[in-house]
Amino acid sequence: MRSPKDFFAPLAVGAPDPVREIPALPSRMIHFFDPGNEKMAAKVPDLAKKVDVLLGNLEDAVRADRKEAARAGLVSIAKANDFGATQLWTRVNSLDSPWVLDDLTTLVTEIGDKLDVIMVPKVEGAQDIHYVDRLLAQLEARAGLRRPLLVHAILETASGVANVEEIAGASPRMQGISLGPADLAASRRMKTTRVGGGHPGYLVRTDPVGEDLHEGRTTYQQDLWHYTVARMVDACVMHGILPYYGPFGDIRDVVACEDQFRNAFLLGCVGTWSLHPVQIDIAKRVFSPDPKDVAWARRVIAAMGDGTGAVMIDGKMQDDASFKQCRVVAELADALAERDPELKEAYDEATKEVQQ
Ligand SMILES: CC(=O)SCCNC(=O)CCNC(=O)[C@H](O)C(C)(C)COP(=O)(O)OP(=O)(O)OC[C@H]1O[C@@H](n2cnc3c(N)ncnc32)[C@H](O)[C@@H]1OP(=O)(O)O
Ligand SMILES: O=CC(=O)O
Numbered sequence: 465m466r467s468p469k470d471f472f473a474p475l476a477v478g479a480p481d482p483v484r485e486i487p488a489l490p491s492r493m494i495h496f497f498d499p500g501n502e503k504m505a506a507k508v509p510d511l512a513k514k515v516d517v518l519l520g521n522l523e524d525a526v527r528a529d530r531k532e533a534a535r536a537g538l539v540s541i542a543k544a545n546d547f548g549a550t551q552l553w554t555r556v557n558s559l560d561s562p563w564v565l566d567d568l569t570t571l572v573t574e575i576g577d578k579l580d581v582i583m584v585p586k587v588e589g590a591q592d593i594h595y596v597d598r599l600l601a602q603l604e605a606r607a608g609l610r611r612p613l614l615v616h617a618i619l620e621t622a623s624g625v626a627n628v629e630e631i632a633g634a635s636p637r638m639q640g641i642s643l644g645p646a647d648l649a650a651s652r653r654m655k656t657t658r659v660g661g662g663h664p665g666y667l668v669r670t671d672p673v674g675e676d677l678h679e680g681r682t683t684y685q686q687d688l689w690h691y692t693v694a695r696m697v698d699a700c701v702m703h704g705i706l707p708y709y710g711p712f713g714d715i716r717d718v719v720a721c722e723d724q725f726r727n728a729f730l731l732g733c734v735g736t737w738s739l740h741p742v743q744i745d746i747a748k749r750v751f752s753p754d755p756k757d758v759a760w761a762r763r764v765i766a767a768m769g770d771g772t773g774a775v776m777i778d779g780k781m782q783d784d785a786s787f788k789q790c791r792v793v794a795e796l797a798d799a800l801a802e803r804d805p806e807l808k809e810a811y812d813e814a815t816k817e818v819q820q
């Protein structure tokens with residue numbers, strides 16, 4: 465184990481100093497595209513204006529015989545475009561694959577100055593992050609990078625879930641963790657065949673009302689991902705990094721997609737993945753706090769002064785704890801408003817209405 469004293473020392477001579485704090489940049493949607501797919505690649509400059517994060521995906525969903533085209537495509541897209549405030553991430557192939565070494569070597573040396581975060585799939589434990597950490601330091605030194613690349617882990621194996629706290633704290637590069645429900649379901653041998661979302665068979669039923677065990681009993685579908693998302697959020701917060709929901713594969717079902725995203729938002733996630741352009745606006749809507757909630761939060765903060773004591777607002781008791789919740793909402797709204805003039809207007813408008 466590294467000594468805490470050495471945690472923020474570079475892992476290779478000439479590599480940049482690790483960051484001490486993970487920047488809380490807007491990342492409501494991490495938009496996946498296949499950089500080797502010409503149609504998708506052509507949409508990237510436009511999409512960059514609409515999303516917080518663009519992610520060039522090299523792993524699953526890219527055919528084995530297209531891996532090299534995807535990698536080369538990402539290099540040329542990154543070189544040809546300036547994405548402004550939109551972050552550029554990549555998802556490399558898994559650490560046991562024949563492609564990952566070339567993914568990391570090529571991307572860091574060719575476009576390391578353009579990339580913000582490297583997403584690592586199928587992370588099993590801290591050892592996987594340690595491997596990537598040292599390799600990135602060596603490559604950063606070779607490329608002469610002045611800013612360290614950050615690392616994002618996908619939580620998609622049973623052992624990854626069992627080790628999630630140590631993964632979250634394995635390196636100062638750790639930026640965040642996303643739930644990977646599809647691979648996680650396979651790893652756990654869950655009996656589902658979907659990419660994220662619920663399942664009608666996972667339910668609870670009210671007690672019987674009479675002799676007939678079928679009559680008058682309501683069922684409620686339960687969330688398959690509640691435990692994992694909640695555990696992931698705690699691990700991330702404990703280590704000062706950011707939690708995300710992952711993919712929702714039923715592209716047509718925009719309603720259930722919004723529900724799944726909102727559950728994750730309410731539980732503490734800061735964003736999600738968008739797999740198709742239709743999911744971008746859903747993520748934006750869900751992961752930007754509602755103007756009414758922002759107005760309420762600002763009102764509570766104003767009424768609470770230094771944040772101690774208790775006050776009554778519209779019949780509801782507010783104290784230090786609700787003040788802190790309101791600050792989470794208000795600070796997120798302020799950060800998003802800085803980037804999005806429409807949101808700023810909506811938040812300020814709702815705040816004015818509450819003050820009148
Ligand atoms: C479990 C996991 O690992 S999830 C993460 C890995 N998976 C992915 O990254 C999947 C990314 N998304 C996709 O590959 C595609 O969206 C698919 C295969 C799901 C659907 O693609 P299509 O059948 O082409 O969808 P559709 O016909 O609705 O697309 C409409 C247009 O949007 C484009 N488009 C679709 N998805 C994307 C995207 N993610 N980014 C940019 N453009 C896209 C299509 O190329 C098409 O362009 P066109 O109008 O010029 O023909
Ligand atoms: O990579 C994502 C997943 O759900 O698997």
Ligand SMILES: [Mg+2]
Binds near residue numbers: 620644
């Ligand atoms: Mg996966």
